[in-house]
Amino acid sequence: MTTPQSENCPVEGLIKSLSGKWKLQMFRLALEGPLRFNALLRQLEGANKQSVAIALKELEEQGLLIKTVVRQKPLHIEYHLSEKGHALVPIFRQLETAS
Amino acid sequence: MTTPQSENCPVEGLIKSLSGKWKLQMFRLALEGPLRFNALLRQLEGANKQSVAIALKELEEQGLLIKTVVRQKPLHIEYHLSEKGHALVPIFRQLETAS
DNA sequence: ACAATTAGTCAGAAAAACATGACTACACCA
DNA sequence: TGGTGTAGTCATGTTTTTCTGACTAATTGT
Numbered sequence: 001m002t003t004p005q006s007e008n009c010p011v012e013g014l015i016k017s018l019s020g021k022w023k024l025q026m027f028r029l030a031l032e033g034p035l036r037f038n039a040l041l042r043q044l045e046g047a048n049k050q051s052v053a054i055a056l057k058e059l060e061e062q063g064l065l066i067k068t069v070v071r072q073k074p075l076h077i078e079y080h081l082s083e084k085g086h087a088l089v090p091i092f093r094q095l096e097t098a099s
Numbered sequence: 100m101t102t103p104q105s106e107n108c109p110v111e112g113l114i115k116s117l118s119g120k121w122k123l124q125m126f127r128l129a130l131e132g133p134l135r136f137n138a139l140l141r142q143l144e145g146a147n148k149q150s151v152a153i154a155l156k157e158l159e160e161q162g163l164l165i166k167t168v169v170r171q172k173p174l175h176i177e178y179h180l181s182e183k184g185h186a187l188v189p190i191f192r193q194l195e196t197a198s
Numbered sequence: 199a200c201a202a203t204t205a206g207t208c209a210g211a212a213a214a215a216c217a218t219g220a221c222t223a224c225a226c227c228a
Numbered sequence: 229t230g231g232t233g234t235a236g237t238c239a240t241g242t243t244t245t246t247c248t249g250a251c252t253a254a255t256t257g258t
Contacts, residue, residue: 010195012123019118021216024111037235048217053236075225076234087197091190096109098186120246136205147247152206174255175204 014088017062022047022055030065030085034078064088113187116161121146122154129164129184133177163187 018024022044029035029043040052056079059065064085068078117123121143128134128142139151155178158164163184167177 009123009127010198011191014194014198015114015117015123018110018114024108024114028108038233046217048219049236050218050238051216054216073226074234077236084198088194091193091197092110094190094193095113095187098183098190137203145247147249148206149208149248150246153246172256173204176206 013062017058017064020055020058022051023059026052026055026059027064027081027085030079030081031089034080035065036076036078116157116163119154119157121150122158125151125154125158126163126180126184129178129180130188133179134164135175135177 018027025044026035026040029040035056037052037056040056041047041049044052056065056067060067060079063082065079066082068080070076070078117126124143125134125139128139134155136151136155139155140146140148143151155164155166159166159178162181164178165181167179169175169177
């Protein structure tokens with residue numbers, strides 16, 4: 001009843017969850033280690049707070065990233081790749097050859 | 100020199116080639132048979148000429164669809180999935196399970 | 199000859215995405 | 229007590245994407 005013929009397609013959800021100016025780069029950085037807000041702003045040249053904040057929130061909502069408050073020395077927040085996120089990697093590798 | 104850290108990622112190209120409001124649905128319809136302009140407009144509820152025309156052109160440029168003029172009874176144009184397009188299908192199927 | 203169907207193009211408006219700069223709020227350090 | 233670093237939010241403006249409706253042009257049916 002929501003969207004006639006579009007939903008029920010898992011690829012659509014995934015593609016949409018990664019389309020956006022910065023999301024894919026963020027995903028790739030998350031492969032190398034946990035993400036932190038201000039660090040991201042420096043790493044993603046040209047990106048701005050607003051967009052990064054929204055992208056983080058959406059990637060989290062879509063279950064690709066997990067947000068954790070790290071109660072340590074300099075209390076901060078980390079976003080790390082979820083199981084679901086990791087599961088995509090080998091599939092993405094196949095695209096390298098298929099394209 | 101073009102985009103510092105983004106290129107050399109095959110997923111980026113694919114995601115971009117399929118991001119857009121209608122492209123993924125069009126891809127899926129192309130799996131079922133050749134696409135035709137006016138038929139698409141009817142099948143994609145809410146879509147408009149302009150967007151469909153642009154999506155077709157881009158999918159063609161990206162090598163996912165192939166445009167053919169069919170010189171027959173009612174002379175018309177068909178867009179069918181390319182080899183490259185078909186190659187994506189098994190990978191997409193894996194995404195269904197991974198998500 | 200006339201109307202319908204095909205496959206579009208074009209200019210302009212509306213909507214969505216993205217960017218900018220100011221601001222908040224908490225923790226941490228001296 | 230005041231400054232720095234953390235992780236944001238908010239209002240506003242710009243840019244990109246999508247939509248609307250009018251129009252074109254060739255082909256086909258009556």
